[in-house]
Amino acid sequence: MRRFRRLRQTEEMRSFVRETRIAVEDLVYPVFVQEGTGIKEPVPSMPGVFRYSIDRLDGILDQILGLGIPAVLLFGIPAHKDEKGSGAYDPEGITQRAIRHIKERAPFLIVIADICLCEYTSHGHCGLVKDGQILNDETLPLLARAALTNADARADIIAPSDMMDGRVAAIRRELDENGHRNVPVLSYSAKYASGYYGPFRDAAESAPQFGDRRSYQMDPANAREAIREMEDDLEEGADMLIVKPALAYLDILKIAREKFLVPIIAYNVSGEYSMVKAAALQGWIDEKRIVLENMIAMKRAGADRIITYHALDVAGWILGK
Numbered sequence: 001m002r003r004f005r006r007l008r009q010t011e012e013m014r015s016f017v018r019e020t021r022i023a024v025e026d027l028v029y030p031v032f033v034q035e036g037t038g039i040k041e042p043v044p045s046m047p048g049v050f051r052y053s054i055d056r057l058d059g060i061l062d063q064i065l066g067l068g069i070p071a072v073l074l075f076g077i078p079a080h081k082d083e084k085g086s087g088a089y090d091p092e093g094i095t096q097r098a099i100r101h102i103k104e105r106a107p108f109l110i111v112i113a114d115i116c117l118c119e120y121t122s123h124g125h126c127g128l129v130k131d132g133q134i135l136n137d138e139t140l141p142l143l144a145r146a147a148l149t150n151a152d153a154r155a156d157i158i159a160p161s162d163m164m165d166g167r168v169a170a171i172r173r174e175l176d177e178n179g180h181r182n183v184p185v186l187s188y189s190a191k192y193a194s195g196y197y198g199p200f201r202d203a204a205e206s207a208p209q210f211g212d213r214r215s216y217q218m219d220p221a222n223a224r225e226a227i228r229e230m231e232d233d234l235e236e237g238a239d240m241l242i243v244k245p246a247l248a249y250l251d252i253l254k255i256a257r258e259k260f261l262v263p264i265i266a267y268n269v270s271g272e273y274s275m276v277k278a279a280a281l282q283g284w285i286d287e288k289r290i291v292l293e294n295m296i297a298m299k300r301a302g303a304d305r306i307i308t309y310h311a312l313d314v315a316g317w318i319l320g321k
């Protein structure tokens with residue numbers, strides 16, 4: 001008989017043989033920034049998450065810096081939306097101005113700019129629309145311009161989330177030709193058409209006004225296709241990859257880790273967050289225990305870093321705050 005229990009007797013021993021750990025350095029906190037002033041507005045379907053106007057960002061930035069969280073992922077909510085999502089690539093758009101503000105206030109905080117059109121289009125789709133179709137090639141130059149204006153604002157990382165084919169190459173070319181050869185691209189390569197995005201659309205006001213995103217995001221049933229998406233994005237010049245969502249796609253994370261040598265980032269999405277929060281608010285689960293277990297599961301599956309709305313709580317728990 002092997003006595004596995006020998007190594008489980010005390011917390012000290014369990015810690016000594018622990019295979020996977022979560023650190024504050026692993027965390028990326030998503031931040032929603034919206035036009036206007038004096039705004040710190042709670043997102044109803046995401047308890048603990050707020051939308052901030054630029055003049056109210058400093059409070060949350062101080063919290064992030066105080067906990068030592070190394071990076072934020074920025075989403076913008078513009079005052080006006082139009083058919084072409086022009087707010088996404090306006091040099092004076094909401095994320096462009098927010099990035100300038102953050103880099104002035106916290107130059108060492110890594111700012112990841114999410115690049116997509118859906119928060120900025122009146123129809124809520126991630127690309128240009130014609131006759132009810134989401135256009136691929138016509139959307140690419142707009143995504144490239146969005147990437148460029150965010151890089152001009154000193155975003156540290158450009159993260160396209162639209163799932164148009166060829167976007168990484170178009171963005172890489174635009175960045176290279178305009179003096180941003182050293183700005184890395186973090187591609188949402190394996191992004192599934194998921195029901196887990198519901199609360200995010202509430203937060204970013206980006207729900208599609210017709211149809212859904214299944215003609216460009218991936219079918220939840222497909223794993224091999226994720227490998228092809230990731231291979232393609234790397235060939236086009238991506239430096240790092242995202243798997244999104246995370247918990248229902250741990251197998252995809254594991255495949256990504258085994259197949260590719262680049263940094264792999266898990267996106268623990270809004271619906272995953274809200275389910276835990278809702279159950280915790282009912283007193284049905286131990287929130288801290290469940291969240292930390294989820295974090296460990298993503299790391300064990302192969303995530304190098306985790307984008308999560310739980311980041312502030314997780315960092316606080318790790319630091320004993």
Ligand SMILES: [Zn+2]
Pocket residue numbers: 116117118119125126161162
């Ligand atoms: Zn989008």
